[in-house]
Amino acid sequence: MPTTSRRDTPPPRTGESESDVLRGFLDYLRMSIAGKVETAPEPEVRQPQVPSGTSLLGLLNHLTYVERSMFLGAEVTDWQATFRAAPADSVADVIARYRETVEHVNKVLDRCTDLAAPVPRPRAGRRTPSVRWVLAHMIEETGRHAGHIDILRELIDGAIGR
Numbered sequence: 001m002p003t004t005s006r007r008d009t010p011p012p013r014t015g016e017s018e019s020d021v022l023r024g025f026l027d028y029l030r031m032s033i034a035g036k037v038e039t040a041p042e043p044e045v046r047q048p049q050v051p052s053g054t055s056l057l058g059l060l061n062h063l064t065y066v067e068r069s070m071f072l073g074a075e076v077t078d079w080q081a082t083f084r085a086a087p088a089d090s091v092a093d094v095i096a097r098y099r100e101t102v103e104h105v106n107k108v109l110d111r112c113t114d115l116a117a118p119v120p121r122p123r124a125g126r127r128t129p130s131v132r133w134v135l136a137h138m139i140e141e142t143g144r145h146a147g148h149i150d151i152l153r154e155l156i157d158g159a160i161g162r
Helices: 018-038 056-072 091-110 131-157
Strands: none
Touching (some): 056 091, 056 131
16 A cells, blocks of 8 residues: 655644643644544544454544543543444544544633642542643553554555654
């Protein structure tokens, strides 16, 4: 399969504060993965490309649940199920849910002025990590799955780059 020319978007130029840097890199990864999934062809975007059953649409669906859980306190009872989009979901549906979640999370983060404070999510009876920890974790989680998305997309149609 021929590869297309590399269209890399360089890492973001952010403000100087720790919050600006962390949020800038997280948003950069979010934008990269949503764009990579959004332009993938049907039906390959939803078909598993590796023996584990991982698909592009499933990864983006999973990351939506992770964002909701980490920042908004949503309870997830079956993490494995989050790696699959519902058969009735269109690509546009999954991408819209992801972007809406990111927008909601960013509004919450706009009110977080102290990175050492607990992330403001309603989870009774559980230790709540700091905003700093959750931002760092989400950069790691999103970056890890961005790598998976890059590989799956290259397997599908040879598209490379961010």
